Amino acid sequence: MSSITRCLHLLCLAPAVVLGALEVDLNSKESIKNAAKQVAYDLMTYYHGNESGHVPGILPGPPPDGDYYWWQGGALWGAMVDYWHYTGDDTYNDVVFEALQFQVGDDEDYAPRNWSLSLGNDDQSFWGMSAMLAAENKFRDPPRDKPQWIALAQAVFNDQAAPDHYDGICGGGMRWQIAPTNKGYDYKNTIANGCFFNIASRLARYFNNETYAEWAIKTFDWIHDVGYIDEDWNVFDGGHVQYNCTDINKQQYSYNAAILLSGAGYMYEYTNGSKVWEDRINGLLDGMERVFFVNGTLYEPSCEGGFCTSDMLSYKGYVHRWLAVTTLTAPFTRDRIMKLLRSSAELAVKQCTGGANGRQCGFHWTTGVYDGQTGAGQEMNVLGALTSLLVDGASPPVTNSTGGTSIGNPNAGNPKTTLAQATPVTTGDKAGAGILTAFVLGTTITGVIFMALD
Structure with a gap:
């Protein structure tokens, strides 16, 4: 299909634009699906990668060319895989498929060389987690001569388990950035390590493989032991290697806690209901409910009432989606989580009254009133809130x-040397984890771009 044909195909299949506020009966799954369909349409109007002259897979950017960084494209496709999985609407599946395949990079590990000047470990992971989700949700498999979903997730894991990513400074863990010349290379943060933990825990569960599980345990323990999780289950952002990661930035972001909770859910299932992981899930839920929910509605304390970056404007959708999947991997959380998801979604959809079509969504949910701030992140948030209710x-x-x-x-991925598997390999598609011992960055750094936050 040509780019123009793809674009026309998408518009023909999309629902007609209906003017008026987003209306939904949260007691009706059909009504939730219909509302999600409208929000998905509005969200995809921000994407132009399926049009001639645009790059498949990415949202417009990065600044100053648009509001969005490369990683947010990867996050978008995870949201759309979940949208298809929970609603059954395959309208956008061809676009999602093309996007996830186009951005795999030369080594098929979601580390494209043309993005190396702004590539963080968390950025790579968001694409890897979307590929992992495609495997877990049985999204259409690529042809055998193309990168496979689960192999792409393994490639991201292999890259990040290598010593030049997961080093011994601060006792372990990964740095935020991959290239030594990038701003933030001296910072080890929760989201980079939380994403790695999340991927490792899911691969452990998917392959029933102890090697991946050991990496998941090691990483969660490091995040806790370095002090990024405190005794009250507050989850902090990170610290700098020159201070042995003791200068902890105690800013709290909702997706940091949620990525750990989601991974803990996978480990709970992998360990057949281990009390250790049950306690960690309950602790993380306690902290999330206390810090990030105001009267049952999701709230981002790091920026609401102040300035939010385009990154922060998309966190709420991930939180809803990751909370939802935790009810499947750790069913004892169902009643507690579903109560939060419903009360939060109720005010989220109530404020979708803006834009030319009268149903665009803003960012501030607690007021239930549209705040005038539209964007892909805001639409992704409400789409995540709606689809989470279909779990x-x-x-x-x-x-x-x-x-x-x-x-x-x-x-x-890009392994130079691999270690023996922890469990015997029986078939190519059911093999265990391959752990890297070396990794060479596949590009020469010619400059440095300024990152939004350090």
């Missing part, structure tokens, strides 16, 4: 023994 009765993430069809590759 009841949804099929759980599959594994390679419960219906998964994605083909794995334990040596995926």
Whole structure:
């Protein structure tokens, strides 16, 4: 299909634009699906990668060319995979498929060389987590000669488990940025390590493999032991290596806590209901409910009432989606989480009254009143809020023994040397984890771009 044909195909299949506030009956799954369909349409109007002259996979940017960084494209496709999974609407599946395949990079590990000057470990991980989600939700598999979903997630894991990513400074953990010349290379933060923990825990569950599980445990323990999680289950942002990561930035971001909670849910299932992971899930939920929910509605304390970056404007959708999947991997959380998801979604949709069509969504949910701030992040947030309410009765993430069809590759990515598997390899698509011992960055750094936040 040509780019123009793809664009026309998308518009033909999209629902007609209906003027008026977003209306939804939260007691009706059909009504929730219809509302999600409208929000998905509005969200996809921000994407132009399927049009001639634009790059597939990415939202307009990065600044000053647009509001969005490369990683937010990866996050968008995770939201759209979940949208298809929970609603059954495949309108955008071809666009999602093309986007996730186009950005894999030369080494098929979501580290494209043309993005190396702004590539963080968390950026790479968001694309890897969307590929992982495609495998877990049984999204259409690529042809055998193309990168496979689960192998792409393994490639991201392999890159990040290498010593030049996961070093011994501060006792372990990964730096925020990948290239030594990038602003933030001296910073080890929760989101980079939380994403790695999340991918490792999901690969452990998917392959029933202890090597991945050991990396997940090691990473969670490091985040806790370095002080990024305190005794009250506050989750802090990070610290600098020149201070041995003791200068902890105690800013709290909702997606930091949520990425850990989601990974803990996968580990709870992998360990058959371990009390250790049950306690961690309950602790993280306690902290999230105390810090990030105001009268049951999701709130971002780091920026509401002040300035929010385009990154922060998309966190609420991830939180809703990651809370939802935790009800499937750790069912004891269902009643508590669903109560939060419903009360939060109620005010989220209430404020979708803006824009030319009268249903664009803003960022501030607690007032229930549209704040005039529209964007892809705001639409992604409300789409995540709506689809999270459809998790009841949804099929759980599959594994390679419960219906998964994605083909794995334990040596995926850019490995130079690999260690023996922790469990015997039986078939190519059911192999265990391959751990890297070396990794060479595949590009010469010619300049440095200024990152939004350090």
